[in-house]
Amino acid sequence: MAESVTIHGELDLLARAGHLFSSVTEEFVCAARDLDTWPRPRSQETARARVRASRVRRVRKLFSPTALVGEESRQGLVELAGSGAQVRIAAGALPHETIVMDRRYAILAGADAPTGRAYTVTTEPAVVGGVYALFEAAWEAATDLASFLRGEQPHLDEGSRAVLRALGSGATDEAAARELGMSLRTYRRRVAELLAALDAGSRFQAGVRAGELGLTG
């Protein structure tokens, strides 16, 4: 097979590169916008079954935050993580699906076209290596699905955010309360509520959570 080949339409992709999916032994990595990578359910099933059957050692999937919008698609991610794959959420959008198998083959999806979506399948080491390195960098900086979901819980209203900002500024309670135009008692009540919302046992712990969740900038 040529080192690089472009295929139009997913049916063609499955027909001509499908065997690659079942040949994976070490690692299967995949970056995509959401779970609906394969428009036709049957293709998705086929590919998944092949990957599963191959008992690949490590499966990593990186998604855009978009993948978490709907309840059912969120559920799908959780199931995916439950079935052994490592799932992370990247900061930005991932409009193009990208797959790397065993660091030997890469499949890159292009835009939709009248003739079917374009897929490039390559074994070119420089391309595979470069794509893999970029994936690695994006992966490294992405947050794990579990902690992403855990950290998503606190729906903070504007008041709580103001308290958070005051707390983060390093001011004392007295100064912060004056700043926010409320009494010391109320301010502290707010802080206590915040700690409860963040499930923190101390102000320090709440600070850590806030910092991790990027609630300060």
Add this chain to the structure above:
Amino acid sequence: MAESVTIHGELDLLARAGHLFSSVTEEFVCAARDLDTWPRPRSQETARARVRASRVRRVRKLFSPTALVGEESRQGLVELAGSGAQVRIAAGALPHETIVMDRRYAILAGADAPTGRAYTVTTEPAVVGGVYALFEAAWEAATDLASFLRGEQPHLDEGSRAVLRALGSGATDEAAARELGMSLRTYRRRVAELLAALDAGSRFQAGVRAGELGLTG
């Protein structure tokens, strides 16, 4: 020109793809391990001059943390940033250089070889798009050079890290001191030192910093 071509040796690359560097108008993005992308200084000069001459609108460069190890290479990055390029530091290693120009051409560098380093130059939209998307994701999650230098880990010794962990666990000072086998007084001294090191005015603020810097594990 073919949609994808592999070239061996950087001289050949410059000869056959050099014109691409001066054709860039909109955007030049580059991911690399460090500044010494081009082993031969002359090649580097040539490429840089061509890019500069083309007055490209936006230049983005993403490096591994490795690129900051030496004083002179750090200086190089700062100069790079000063000359108009946006420079960011990724979380992980970027062993393969990757370049995307105007979202139309991609150059991916492979491993060194006896015949010279292998470079793949491609205009295949799916590949360029996929690489660009991954770059975007890695870029989005990377930290700006300036803030990286500013917020550089205020190198903490093992003791301080232990204190940090205790603090992050939400325990009271008394419990933490017992846990760490030191007196209350010493523990609090440590905490005070930590706050000073993190330039924090309160424990909450220190928590935020620690969370942002990912010092919690």
Add this chain to the structure above:
DNA sequence: GCGGGTTTGGCAGCAAGTTGCCAGGGGTTC
């Protein structure tokens, strides 16, 4: 206006954290 709920703020007391001060306890240097 009136009774119901919720939110606010003052007070008080307690718990927790902060800091200066000083007395030891190892080291090192001369």
Add this chain to the structure above:
DNA sequence: GAACCCCTGGCAACTTGCTGCCAAACCCGC
């Protein structure tokens, strides 16, 4: 050994943070 330095830990005074209690204020629908 003496002088010195750095780190430790106890004490104490002080500040800050935490929370239960209650009265006042507010916001509803009626």
